[in-house]
Amino acid sequence: MRGVVAAGHPLTAEAGARVLRQGGNAVDAAIGAMLTSWVAEPLLTGPGAGGYMLVAAPGQQPVLLDFFVEVPGRGADPARRQPLEPVDVSFGDAVQVFNIGAASVGVHGNPAGICDAASRFGTVPLPELTAPAAELARRGVELTPMQAYVFEILAPILQSTDESQALFCRDGGVLKPGERFQDPQLADTIERLGAEGAAPFYSGEIGAAASDWVLERGGMLTREDLAAYQTIVREPVRVRYRDREVLTNPPPNAGGILLAYALALLEREPGPPTAARLADVMRRAQRERTPEFVAGLPEPDFRSTFLASRLGSTTHLSVLDADGWACSVTCTNGEGSGQVVPGTGMHLNNMMGEQDLHPYGFFTYPPGRRLPSMMAPTLVLRDGEPELVLGSAGSNRIRAAILQVIVGVLDRGLAAADAVEAPRLHWEDSVVYLEPGLDEAGLEAAGHTLARFRAPNLFFGGVQMVERDLATGAITGAGDPRRGGAAVAA
Numbered sequence: 001m002r003g004v005v006a007a008g009h010p011l012t013a014e015a016g017a018r019v020l021r022q023g024g025n026a027v028d029a030a031i032g033a034m035l036t037s038w039v040a041e042p043l044l045t046g047p048g049a050g051g052y053m054l055v056a057a058p059g060q061q062p063v064l065l066d067f068f069v070e071v072p073g074r075g076a077d078p079a080r081r082q083p084l085e086p087v088d089v090s091f092g093d094a095v096q097v098f099n100i101g102a103a104s105v106g107v108h109g110n111p112a113g114i115c116d117a118a119s120r121f122g123t124v125p126l127p128e129l130t131a132p133a134a135e136l137a138r139r140g141v142e143l144t145p146m147q148a149y150v151f152e153i154l155a156p157i158l159q160s161t162d163e164s165q166a167l168f169c170r171d172g173g174v175l176k177p178g179e180r181f182q183d184p185q186l187a188d189t190i191e192r193l194g195a196e197g198a199a200p201f202y203s204g205e206i207g208a209a210a211s212d213w214v215l216e217r218g219g220m221l222t223r224e225d226l227a228a229y230q231t232i233v234r235e236p237v238r239v240r241y242r243d244r245e246v247l248t249n250p251p252p253n254a255g256g257i258l259l260a261y262a263l264a265l266l267e268r269e270p271g272p273p274t275a276a277r278l279a280d281v282m283r284r285a286q287r288e289r290t291p292e293f294v295a296g297l298p299e300p301d302f303r304s305t306f307l308a309s310r311l312g313s314t315t316h317l318s319v320l321d322a323d324g325w326a327c328s329v330t331c332t333n334g335e336g337s338g339q340v341v342p343g344t345g346m347h348l349n350n351m352m353g354e355q356d357l358h359p360y361g362f363f364t365y366p367p368g369r370r371l372p373s374m375m376a377p378t379l380v381l382r383d384g385e386p387e388l389v390l391g392s393a394g395s396n397r398i399r400a401a402i403l404q405v406i407v408g409v410l411d412r413g414l415a416a417a418d419a420v421e422a423p424r425l426h427w428e429d430s431v432v433y434l435e436p437g438l439d440e441a442g443l444e445a446a447g448h449t450l451a452r453f454r455a456p457n458l459f460f461g462g463v464q465m466v467e468r469d470l471a472t473g474a475i476t477g478a479g480d481p482r483r484g485g486a487a488v489a490a
Contacts, residue, residue: 002490003321006464006477007033008393009040010486011141013479015132016319019124020490026325027055027121028129029490031114033317034329035133035190040141042181043150043158043168043336044315044393047189047201048210048348050109051331052249053117054236054377056386058324062247062379065120066232066370067113069106069351073367074224082218084353084362087156089335091459094433094451096395099353099362100157102219104337106351106371107229108210111193111201116231130194137190137345140182146484148177149458157350160338164347167340186345202226210341210348217339220352220367228368236379241267242410244387248378248402252297255374258285259399263406272411275425275439276446282400282427291360297372314375314393315483320466320475326386328377332393356396374398380406385470393483394461400426401461409467416467416478416487424460435460458482 003026005016016033024032030053038046045051050069056062084099118126143151151158151174158168167183168174175181192200200206207226214221236247239260246263249256262285266273273281296302314332319325337350351357357371358364365371374396380388388409392401401424408419423437432448434440435456443450453459462483468475479485 001322001475003029003319004466004475004477004487004489005029005033005317005319006466006479006485006487007037007317008044008315008462008464008479008483008485009037009144009147011040011136012037012317013486013488016317017488017490019129020321024124025121025323026319026321026327027117028124029319029321030317030327030329031118031122032129032132034114034331035130036136037315037317038186038190039133039137039183041147041315042347043154043333045110045331045333046347047111047193048108048346049331049333050349050351051113051329052253052375052377053113054247054249054328054379055121056326056379057121062236064234064236064249065113065117066234067109067116068253068370068373069109069349070225070229071352071365071367071369071371072105072107072222072225073220074228075222076215076220080218081220085160089153091153091457093453093457094459097355098335098350100160100335100338100350101353102214102217102337102339104350104353105214105219105221105339105348107221107225108201108349109229109231110331111198112229112231114193115198127194130190134187134190137183137187140180142178142180143175144484145177148175151175154335157335157338161340163340163342164338167347183345185343189344189346202229206344209344210346213341214339214348225367239263241406244410245381246378246406247381249376251302252370252372253375254289254294254297254372255376255399258288259376259378259402261285261288262399262403266407273407274442276442276448278404278407279425279427279432279443279448280446285399286427289359294360294372298369314395314398316377316391316393316462316464318389318391318464318466318477320386320389320468324386326379326389328379328389328391330375330377330391332375376402378402382470386468387470388465388467390463390465392461392463396428397426397459397461400424401463405463405465416465416476420463420465420478420480423456426460433459456482
């Protein structure tokens with residue numbers, strides 16, 4: 001076995017596994033999978049999105065590549081910014097408001113992140129990794145039932161502009177199960193990334209086209225923003241849990257350090273936590289997300305001072321290979337802004353309109369700041385060796401999903417698939433949202449107000465995980481059925 005890839009779509013996972021079979025390492029596989037996800041999961045990621053990659057290479061210190069979305073506006077006049085356009089997205093048993101339009105667009109990071117990862121860690125030439133994804137974009141992908149469900153719930157966004165309707169809709173409605181998503185212009189863009197690297201997206205004509213399109217429609221994405229963008233290398237946050245070390249996304253990201261805080265709280269008590277204990281830990285972590293917390297995230301020593309003072313539409317993919325490389329990647333386009341740049345296939349992100357990233361008001365961050373995402377690509381090490389590689393989609397539910405899967409494996413002894421599929425809960429705004437199968441009586445006895453889902457739902461994230469048995473070396477994986485995920489061995 002060369003390794004295992006777990007991702008949010010079978011084609012995404014298979015693309016990564018194919019790279020492993022051809023001799024690439026875990027980072028090569030992750031890049032191949034990322035590019036394919038632009039076509040197979042087009043509403044969740046793409047060249048107009050951003051993300052993070054956590055890499056552990058044998059004999060090297062793990063590093064986090066931050067290529068998340070940045071606040072735009074260098075040289076722009078805020079008085080010309082048009083209002084955000086709110087839309088309701090229904091998850092069936094819960095409704096969430098998102099904001100779209102040109103003003104919601106931030107500075108994209110995916111092209112820079114892919115090229116920097118390939119340069120730092122890759123062994124396969126980038127054109128060889130982009131070619132299969134470009135071919136797939138030209139040939140098209142039939143929508144799975146889960147991807148069609150994503151199209152359905154995001155229909156208000158996809159129908160918001162003529163350009164997004166032309167790309168994502170047919171006969172007056174969004175694409176349906178079995179219908180084919182096809183984008184030759186995206187294929188050209190992917191091939192150009194392979195041939196020329198990231199430069200066209202930031203200092204070249206693709207970036208210029210994106211900036212002009214957004215500015216003409218009342219957004220703030222300037223050429224200065226794009227020219228200044230770069231991937232940032234960061235040291236992961238580390239926290240001990242059940243004789244392991246958990247590594248995750250550091251500040252100025254918000255999700256990783258809140259996940260570390262929750263794990264540290266659980267570490268104080270032995271044994272598997274109850275549903276009520278999990279809800280309480282989630283409540284305590286969420287209530288730390290104050291204005292002072294958000295303002296302090298960019299400070300150099302924030303991670304150590306924060307923990308010491310208290311403890312005395314996203315997609316994810318995970319890869320473990322047989323040589324000991326581990327790679328955890330989370331990317332997001334938000335829900336998309338509805339702004340599709342003509343001639344490029346780029347559906348631009350709406351991260352400036354994401355309430356979860358702006359809990360104390362929109363347009364309060366200065367240009368150039370990385371947004372404080374909840375995304376938390378994560379590794380669990382045992383005696384310094386990668387044992388679990390995981391992460392999740394799910395907006396503000398990401399850290400709750402990752403927390404519960406780690407607890408499932410380390411505290412409850414569940415296999416990867418069982419831990420990923422186990423019912424989940426999430427605390428937010430004094431309400432515990434939960435899937436069937438959890439201890440409702442214990443939660444109510446602890447004083448929690450419950451919002452019950454009738455079935456597992458993508459509202460609760462999409463954890464994609466790969467696990468290595470350090471005793472035998474066997475590698476297994478699990479794709480989250482809530483997001484149509486799959487794990488493929490190479």
